[in-house]
Amino acid sequence: MNTMTPPTSTPAPASPKHPTSTRFTRALGVASLVGIGWLVAFGLFLSPNDRVHKTGVRILYIHVPSAWLAYLAFGVTGIASGLYLWKRTRSLMWDRLAGASAEVGVLFMGITLVSGSLWGRISWGTYWTWDARLTTTAFLFVTYIGYLAVRDLGGTHQQRARRSAVMALLAVLEVPLVHYSVKWWRPLHQNETVEEGKLSGLMLFSLFVGIISFTLLYVWLVMHRQRVLALNDQVDDRGLDVALAARREES
Amino acid sequence: MPAMLAMENAAYVIGSYVVTLGAIGVYAVSMLARARKAARSVPDEERPWK
Numbered sequence: 001m002n003t004m005t006p007p008t009s010t011p012a013p014a015s016p017k018h019p020t021s022t023r024f025t026r027a028l029g030v031a032s033l034v035g036i037g038w039l040v041a042f043g044l045f046l047s048p049n050d051r052v053h054k055t056g057v058r059i060l061y062i063h064v065p066s067a068w069l070a071y072l073a074f075g076v077t078g079i080a081s082g083l084y085l086w087k088r089t090r091s092l093m094w095d096r097l098a099g100a101s102a103e104v105g106v107l108f109m110g111i112t113l114v115s116g117s118l119w120g121r122i123s124w125g126t127y128w129t130w131d132a133r134l135t136t137t138a139f140l141f142v143t144y145i146g147y148l149a150v151r152d153l154g155g156t157h158q159q160r161a162r163r164s165a166v167m168a169l170l171a172v173l174e175v176p177l178v179h180y181s182v183k184w185w186r187p188l189h190q191n192e193t194v195e196e197g198k199l200s201g202l203m204l205f206s207l208f209v210g211i212i213s214f215t216l217l218y219v220w221l222v223m224h225r226q227r228v229l230a231l232n233d234q235v236d237d238r239g240l241d242v243a244l245a246a247r248r249e250e251s
Numbered sequence: 252m253p254a255m256l257a258m259e260n261a262a263y264v265i266g267s268y269v270v271t272l273g274a275i276g277v278y279a280v281s282m283l284a285r286a287r288k289a290a291r292s293v294p295d296e297e298r299p300w301k
Binding site for chain 1 (some may be wrong): 255258259263264265266267268270271272274275276278279282283286287289290292293295297298299300301
């Protein structure tokens with residue numbers, strides 16, 4: 001990967017304001033912002049209160065979409081890691097997609113935990129309880145923080161990609177454990193709201209607005225993050241080239 | 252907005268939206284800043300998405 005470019009004394013290239021943007025990502029970013037605007041409008045103002053959860057149901061419109069996005073992100077990390085490990089499709093592009101998706105997944109999982117805690121305070125009178133759903137979710141969150149730490153351990157890009165791909169394939173096995181924990185262990189956390197058909201009308205619509213806008217946002221974030229990782233890899237490669245050329249000059 | 256503040260459990264509900272959108276916003280802004288920093292060392296022609 002290292003090219004034989006000499007150490008440069010030329011000035012650094014002009015840095016554009018948004019180096020990872022394209023026309024597509026800009027359109028996607030605008031669509032995400034519009035979606036978030038709709039989510040706030042429907043989630044906070046236009047949807048009615050629930051009979052059981054009352055105003056607490058408004059947290060559902062961000063809690064469920066963020067949990068869905070975390071599952072999706074970790075699933076994408078698992079698939080991209082598998083594609084990296086498979087010789088026919090091996091490319092650092094898959095590794096960077098896996099890393100970008102995991103990082104965004106950790107963000108959404110953190111949001112799931114915080115919004116869930118606030119909802120728990122309203123519904124259960126406590127921010128946290130060690131029930132099966134909450135505990136497995138916290139464990140999943142910590143696992144993917146560990147995955148991100150493993151990515152930063154150093155070594156070549158290929159070493160990073162191989163070790164993190166193996167870890168991602170193990171970590172993704174936790175996702176079904178979290179999802180089905182409410183069925184297997186019957187904890188305090190309620191069952192799947194949508195699957196059980198508890199929502200209808202404007203409440204269901206608000207939830208779908210949340211899911212669609214967060215999904216658009218996820219794609220936008222992952223595309224940018226993946227490109228930042230590609231830039232960082234190129235910076236590393238160029239730094240190595242410069243160091244090698246300097247060593248050659250010394251000898 | 253006054254109607255929102257009169258809502259039951261308004262602090263928790265509005266707080267959850269503020270935390271969610273704030274966290275996403277901070278992450279997005281920091282990522283774009285990291286992109287600008289990294290792009291200073293990489294010429295335009297080495298960015299395949301351009």
